[in-house]
Amino acid sequence: MAAGSEASSPLSLEARAAGDQGEHVKPFTPEKAKEIIMSLQQPAIFCNMVFDWPARHWTAKYLSEVLHGKQIRFRMGMKSIDTVPQFETVCSYVEATLEEFLAWNCDQSCVLGPFKDYDHSKFWAYADYKYLISLFDDKTDVFQDVIWSDFGFPGRNGQESTLWIGSLGAHTPCHLDSYGCNLVFQVQGRKRWHLFPPEDTPFLYPTRIPYEESSVFSKINVVNPDLKRFPQFQKAQRHMVTLSPGQVLFVPRHWWHYVESIDPVTVSINSWIELEEDHLARVEEAITRTLVCALKTLEDPHDIRAWLNPTEVEETSHEVNCHYLNGAVAAYFDHYKTSKVEEIQELRTNKEKMKKEDLNMCNHLEVEGACGQSITTAARKQQATSLFGPDLVPVTLSPRETPSEGGGIFESDSKDFVDKGRQHFARPYCADRQRMMSNSKSAAVEQIASRSAPAPSQTCISTDDLLDCLVNPQVTRMVAQLLLQGKSL
């Protein structure tokens, strides 16, 4: 049993969340923490690493004083749960100060102010994905309150961080981030994270609509999935954890996540850590942008906002996108020319690379049954066992649930899942992996079949259907590799 499994009881997690400041010694040196982050292939919670960070006092109340009167954009969503994800394109937005947010959130009968049209019992508000650098303007001293150098990233502080302030039920739809891995510091309130490994991508029904650079969304509302439409989702390996104040969650590269606020006010701060693999990911993202913008603009030049995520300033022209793609390809070669010539050799033969890439089409469609082609649950478990302990707690696989047991966002804490997940973690692995591998070929096909499934006589392929295939992450990975191969010959 992993040392950390024992430590993952809800009680001890919460106790550690409070920050056992008695010893005033961090469990990991910056060098060790970085080593863990760079090698760990499963999500885990760092405990006792931030007890001395000034940012642990960044409650919404405190921030409202520091940001005194600053207008912030809040995303407004419905508390009722549909089977369709609440993408940002369907949310409404309110400009308000944090004081106004807190007044609305505390005095729920509040009928005045910018939130007046939003009944607190029906809506949540989320000031999400705010770069500290644009929030704090000239108050640059505050950046020092966030000390990512403790995790082995010298000089990284609030300047490279984003802030998330939400009310109960505020959530981010299930997506994966194309670049980097992620460190998330929970400051106030608790958030429930639903995580799925990269190899589950076919079961998550990826889409690039709405389009946001660096985010691949899932078509599934993972807390209330439509299993008739998305049957493969049942095979996804949900890892679930509740992140409490004082804890730092490590999200490895390309792990899918759905995040929900389960307390009246939540505040978290995160930083995406760049990785070597980002050079290739930039080429993939450039291919995606070029295709999405071209097709969606052609389809309806007047309704850009229906597909362009509000975080994107505007759709870009084909000329700009080609320029962007060329820039990404040039940057890729510059990087490897100067730092890793042998990597390009490898890319030419394309063998090792194919083995390593966890989103590789071959892993899912061609080498079915070949356990060991990508990082697997078992490999993760094996690799990490020795690292876990009371200060690094693995996020484990959750038991499979029927949809009704899935836990609506307004159920209380999911502590029990940490415990149940521990039992599940000990299950023999190979049956699970084989089941996943043997089902993954049909998963890609069923993804396509699941698209609104009209009667055969009415079958029509929409631009979105076409794009879902063209810019499927597995396809763009392959296109990027072919493009780079062609250029390096």
Ligand SMILES: O=C(O)CCC(=O)C(=O)O
């Ligand atoms: O906290 C959230 O709502 C989402 C956070 C997230 O998506 C991220 O840190 O990548």
